[in-house]
Amino acid sequence: xxxxxSVAENSxxxxxxxxxxxxAAGGTRSATDAxxxxxxxxxxxxxxxxxxxDRMNLSIPASSFTSLLGPSGCGKTTTLRMIAGFEQPxxxxxxxxxxxxxxxxxxxxxxxxxxxxxALFPHMDVAQNVGYGLRQRKVAKAEEQRRVGEALELVxxxxxxxxxxxxxxxxxxxxxxxxRALVNHPTVLLLDEPLGxxxxxxxxxxxxxxxxxxxxxxxxxxxxxxxxxEALTMSDVxxxxxxxxxxxxxxxxxxxxxxxxxxxxxxxxxxxFIAGTIASSDGDDRVTISSExxxxxxGRITDRSASPAIGDTVTVVVRPERLEVxxxxxxxxxxxxxxxxxxxQGTYLGDQTEYRVHTDQAGELIVRLQNTMGAxxxxxxxxxxxVVVRWREEANLVLVA
Amino acid sequence: MTATAPADEGRLASPRPARAGHSRAGWLxxxxxxPAAAWYLVxxxxxxxxxxxxxxxxxxxxxxxIAGFSFDNYAAALENSxxxxxxxxxxxxxxxxxxLVGLPLAYFIATRAGKRKALFMVxxxxxFWTSFLIRTYAxxxxxxxxxxTGFLGDAFGAPRFRILGTExxxxxxxxxxxxxxxxxxxxxxxxxxxRTLVEASKDLGAGRWATFRQVTLPIALPGLITGSxxxxxxxxxxYVIPEILGYGQVYTIGSALVLRFLEARNWPxxxxxxxVLILIMLVTITLYLWFTNRGRQTxxxxxx
Numbered sequence: 270x271x272x273x274x275s276v277a278e279n280s281x282x283x284x285x286x287x288x289x290x291x292x293a294a295g296g297t298r299s300a301t302d303a304x305x306x307x308x309x310x311x312x313x314x315x316x317x318x319x320x321x322x323d324r325m326n327l328s329i330p331a332s333s334f335t336s337l338l339g340p341s342g343c344g345k346t347t348t349l350r351m352i353a354g355f356e357q358p359x360x361x362x363x364x365x366x367x368x369x370x371x372x373x374x375x376x377x378x379x380x381x382x383x384x385x386x387x388a389l390f391p392h393m394d395v396a397q398n399v400g401y402g403l404r405q406r407k408v409a410k411a412e413e414q415r416r417v418g419e420a421l422e423l424v425x426x427x428x429x430x431x432x433x434x435x436x437x438x439x440x441x442x443x444x445x446x447x448x449r450a451l452v453n454h455p456t457v458l459l460l461d462e463p464l465g466x467x468x469x470x471x472x473x474x475x476x477x478x479x480x481x482x483x484x485x486x487x488x489x490x491x492x493x494x495x496x497x498x499e500a501l502t503m504s505d506v507x508x509x510x511x512x513x514x515x516x517x518x519x520x521x522x523x524x525x526x527x528x529x530x531x532x533x534x535x536x537x538x539x540x541x542f543i544a545g546t547i548a549s550s551d552g553d554d555r556v557t558i559s560s561e562x563x564x565x566x567x568g569r570i571t572d573r574s575a576s577p578a579i580g581d582t583v584t585v586v587v588r589p590e591r592l593e594v595x596x597x598x599x600x601x602x603x604x605x606x607x608x609x610x611x612x613x614q615g616t617y618l619g620d621q622t623e624y625r626v627h628t629d630q631a632g633e634l635i636v637r638l639q640n641t642m643g644a645x646x647x648x649x650x651x652x653x654x655x656v657v658v659r660w661r662e663e664a665n666l667v668l669v670a
Numbered sequence: 671m672t673a674t675a676p677a678d679e680g681r682l683a684s685p686r687p688a689r690a691g692h693s694r695a696g697w698l699x700x701x702x703x704x705p706a707a708a709w710y711l712v713x714x715x716x717x718x719x720x721x722x723x724x725x726x727x728x729x730x731x732x733x734x735x736i737a738g739f740s741f742d743n744y745a746a747a748l749e750n751s752x753x754x755x756x757x758x759x760x761x762x763x764x765x766x767x768x769x770l771v772g773l774p775l776a777y778f779i780a781t782r783a784g785k786r787k788a789l790f791m792v793x794x795x796x797x798f799w800t801s802f803l804i805r806t807y808a809x810x811x812x813x814x815x816x817x818x819t820g821f822l823g824d825a826f827g828a829p830r831f832r833i834l835g836t837e838x839x840x841x842x843x844x845x846x847x848x849x850x851x852x853x854x855x856x857x858x859x860x861x862x863x864x865r866t867l868v869e870a871s872k873d874l875g876a877g878r879w880a881t882f883r884q885v886t887l888p889i890a891l892p893g894l895i896t897g898s899x900x901x902x903x904x905x906x907x908x909y910v911i912p913e914i915l916g917y918g919q920v921y922t923i924g925s926a927l928v929l930r931f932l933e934a935r936n937w938p939x940x941x942x943x944x945x946v947l948i949l950i951m952l953v954t955i956t957l958y959l960w961f962t963n964r965g966r967q968t969x970x971x972x973x974x
Binding site: 353354355374375376377380381382384385386388389390391392401402405406449450453 | 874877
């Protein structure tokens with residue numbers, strides 16, 4: 270089934286229109302397609318002395334699955350609540366489909382939220398819950414029933430219309446909350462860590478399901494999470510936040526392959542960090558770095574806007590799966606970085622084996638090997654064994670910040 | 671004892687302690703219930719039985735009771751139905767007024783009072799630290815000619831205006847006296863309510879009033895029912911407030927019962943009055959519960 274937001278449903282009610290900038294967009298979908306669905310311009314939110322969101326500029330592409338990712342207290346939920354209308358920005362402006370929405374109350378915004386603990390109405394059955402938004406808009410009874418039925422089919426809860434919500438499992442309640450929001454065909458669907466309360470296996474299933482659902486309905490999803498894996502799995506765009514500031518925004522592979530600073534490199538995936546200074550530069554993004562302990566590394570600067578000078582301190586990031594470990598000595602081949610060390614610890618993880626290798630030149634390095642050959646060399650490397658850790662120079666990501 | 675004995679013993683004995691524990695728990699439960707059961711038997715069931723039996727008897731020449739079986743007392747009670755009407759009117763309107771005052775108050779304390787929540791609850795309880803009689807007498811001064819009535823009478827040039835001795839005066843006293851009993855259960859349900867439900871409602875397009883009507887009120891309903899019943903039942907039999915604030919001119923069931931039992935010493939007539947009162951309450955509350963529970967699907971979270 271398709272959920273195509275019709276013009277009539279998306280056009281604001283007369284009272285809303287009065288609160289919006291006159292003449293903008295004309296209320297039709299096609300006219301607003303030129304705009305990102307949600308735009309934040311210099312948005313700051315202060316609670317007393319605490320700055321929850323700091324001069325945030327953000328533009329969320331239409332029909333994308335965008336995640337706001339960061340540790341707790343980074344301002345991601347506050348951002349979501351400002352888009353929903355539960356909080357007002359202290360400074361700055363939020364545009365929804367190209368129109369400023371300052372002062373528009375939540376019940377007049379064409380935005381719906383899936384709450385962290387679902388917030389299903391306990392005194393209503395599933396169908397009544399899902400139809401709640403339609404009833405507020407005085408949709409005819411038959412139409413309501415039809416759309417509630419469709420929405421429940423969409424989230425695979427076809428036969429559950431008359432169920433009581435508190436009798437359902439967490440995953441089912443989650444779906445009811447989704448259906449209740451999607452049935453209104455919002456311009457943007459906001460999701461506030463909706464999978465947090467589910468167990469791991471169910472969470473993984475729901476991640477894929479949510480992604481598929483988003484692609485099916487084509488509605489912009491703004492998803493708040495602190496789980497980087499979840500964000501990587503589902504998102505088209507990830508916005509990494511910390512202390513109310515956007516650290517980096519980009520696709521999952523951009524963030525993983527081109528982290529712009531140490532926080533992003535550390536928060537997304539795991540990393541080895543090697544501190545050093547710039548020894549030489551090719552004038553573009555390729556630099557040579559001497560580490561604090563005398564290792565020479567060639568790498569690329571990830572943040573193209575930064576132009577560091579010779580002698581600046583930088584951090585080199587290498588992802589653990591880009592490293593190889595083998596018994597032997599450190600003969601350097603061109604295009605490779607190699608360091609000698611000793612195994613500290615080896616941990617067998619089933620699909621891979623993780624080694625912690627102590628090296629003199631680069632400190633402790635984490636190496637992750639895929640166990641593609643069954644019981645492979647992992648068995649033959651034990652604590653204390655002298656090894657060489659080596660990796661291709663392409664794996665060296667140079668962080669200026 | 672051999673080495674194997676404990677194991678065997680354990681295997682055989684294991685179901686037994688469980689059963690013994692079960693019956694012990696049964697005894698314990700019985701023991702816990704016993705005082706309350708005795709209380710109800712001696713102070714509720716037996717007196718109710720006596721009242722029921724007495725209501726069919728006749729008055730002894732010197733007062734008291736002579737066994738008999740006639741419906742004369744009921745006929746007399748129904749013929750002289752004024753106190754029933756007065757009490758019902760007063761109780762229903764006071765309950766509504768309690769609700770009207772109590773619901774916003776409970777809502778405010780539960781959702782808007784923030785850190786001062788505890789303070790407000792204490793303020794609500796403080797009047798209970800003083801004797802009920804003293805508080806009611808205080809209303810005599812407040813509502814009397816030296817108080818509001820005098821002031822209003824002078825202000826509007828109506829020297830004969832009075833509140834004391836009228837049903838309105840009694841109404842004020844009743845609402846004042848019973849308001850906390852309405853506020854507490856309402857406060858508990860509203861306090862326990864998940865606040866994100868209100869956000870969810872607004873998020874789905876409902877304004878303030880629509881949210882209150884469709885979400886807050888239905889969820890607070892158990893508290894509302896509990897509060898109404900807690901307030902309504904004692905009001906029906908209330909004697910002291912109408913006597914003091916009504917100057918004996920508001921003739922309630924309480925007054926009627928006192929008159930029959932104590933002054934006329936006509937126990938059977940009083941018993942018939944009491945029986946009718948119980949019947950009225952049963953019918954009223956059953957109807958009320960039936961109405962308020964109609965079509966409701968909530969989990970039963972009654973605080974009664």
